[in-house]
Amino acid sequence: MANRLSQKTLYTLLPRIPKHLIELGNVDFSLNNALNQTIIHLVKIRVSQINHCAFCLNMHINEARKNHETQARLDILSEWQEVDAFTDAEKTALAWSEALTTISQATITDEIYQSIINAFGEQGMLELTTVILEINSWNRIAVSLEFKPDI
Numbered sequence: 001m002a003n004r005l006s007q008k009t010l011y012t013l014l015p016r017i018p019k020h021l022i023e024l025g026n027v028d029f030s031l032n033n034a035l036n037q038t039i040i041h042l043v044k045i046r047v048s049q050i051n052h053c054a055f056c057l058n059m060h061i062n063e064a065r066k067n068h069e070t071q072a073r074l075d076i077l078s079e080w081q082e083v084d085a086f087t088d089a090e091k092t093a094l095a096w097s098e099a100l101t102t103i104s105q106a107t108i109t110d111e112i113y114q115s116i117i118n119a120f121g122e123q124g125m126l127e128l129t130t131v132i133l134e135i136n137s138w139n140r141i142a143v144s145l146e147f148k149p150d151i
Contacts, residue, residue, distance in 0.1 A: 025134030058149030
């Protein structure tokens with residue numbers, strides 16, 4: 001197997017990647033009080049599950065725990081539709097995240113679009129969409145370069 005670029009090499013050769021991706025995912029919570037850090041953590045974890053990114057999963061699960069997310073909810077996040085452990089806003093954000101992450105497999109339905117607008121408004125939908133864009137980009141970088149979590 002060929003050696004892939006390390007994180008350090010990536011950041012040295014193209015420092016604009018982390019700079020711009022981090023900026024893309026910086027949510028201005030003052031613009032939308034329906035979005036919160038818990039939702040952002042859940043979205044980043046769920047997208048990383050879909051994209052099979054162990055590196056990002058480890059990072060964002062640890063961040064969520066530090067933000068007082070329960071282990072029980074983290075354990076069942078991949079099956080969020082089957083349980084009552086998540087709020088309506090969290091479920092809507094997770095549905096939007098899955099729809100955008102798997103967009104090549106299905107179209108964004110009017111129902112999903114309207115539910116995200118109803119829950120977060122246009123500004124909130126766009127803020128959340130930038131987070132989803134950010135984590136999908138990080139997942140693709142980490143998976144393709146085989147970044148490994150420190151565990």
